[in-house]
Amino acid sequence: MPELPDVETLRRYLDSTSLHRRIQSADARDARVVKGVSLKRLESTLRGREFESTHRHGKFLFVTLDRGPLLVLHFGMTGELAYFKHDQGEPAHTRLRIRFANGYRLAYVNRRRLGRVSLAENIEEFIRDEGLGPDALSVERDAFEDMLKGGRGKIKSALMNQNGVAGIGNVYADEILFQASVRPGKRLEKLTGKARRELFRAMRRVLKVAIRHRGHREEFPKTYLSDHREAGAECPKCGGRIRKGTINGRSTYYCPQCQT
């Protein structure tokens, strides 16, 4: 489920495979994923161009071309990228295929189609139009703590709200709260300054660790919750029982002993 660390991993993957290669053609085959631009126009925009650089903001990946607009990718829950040689089989659920002049291809794959492919004129404008908050790994500590001070709801909702800080989804919200020892249902107005500070630290630490492990939960440190998302599982810190609840209509896992 691509959240910030996963999208960052995809960004690096695209960087290492697909920059500075002539695009022979693009094949956009799914109008339900391509938003705000026709399939034809997307294809003609990419044809003959090269990917020049990439930028990530929250869960969005921007790819600049050597001329013209930016390619914007969002991966929803099931999106990914695959770079492969033309004679290898194309992945199932490929929604956009890019053919490079070197005989390799880049596929935007998205089984469930929750996600989007679009074009944008510039990144700042796109972020503003979407109402996205600062990226969770770039936000200043004061801005983050002020955001928590200003809100009224549950802390987990605030962490997941892309208009507050961008990039945190369901799994990493739970992990950050677990590492900061804060209950997901805790109201913002009841957080202490110390807890806000600890949340900021945990957010940065968790996201960086996850990036280092390319989002592979099974490789996370032993004290992480992400690979034990199951009601009744053993808490990796205290050995108690993990509880499952619902916040924002999302399944939420936490340790009632460790998190207060």
Place this chain on the structure above:
DNA sequence: AGTACCACCTGACGGC
């Protein structure tokens, strides 16, 4: 502003 719920979308899985 916050909450609650539905819709979008597909596949895996468990119950009957």
Place this chain on the structure above:
DNA sequence: TGCCGTCAGGTGGTAC
């Protein structure tokens, strides 16, 4: 075997 409800979780919309 096979049908069916439920769940997975990112986002957007609507009603309260």
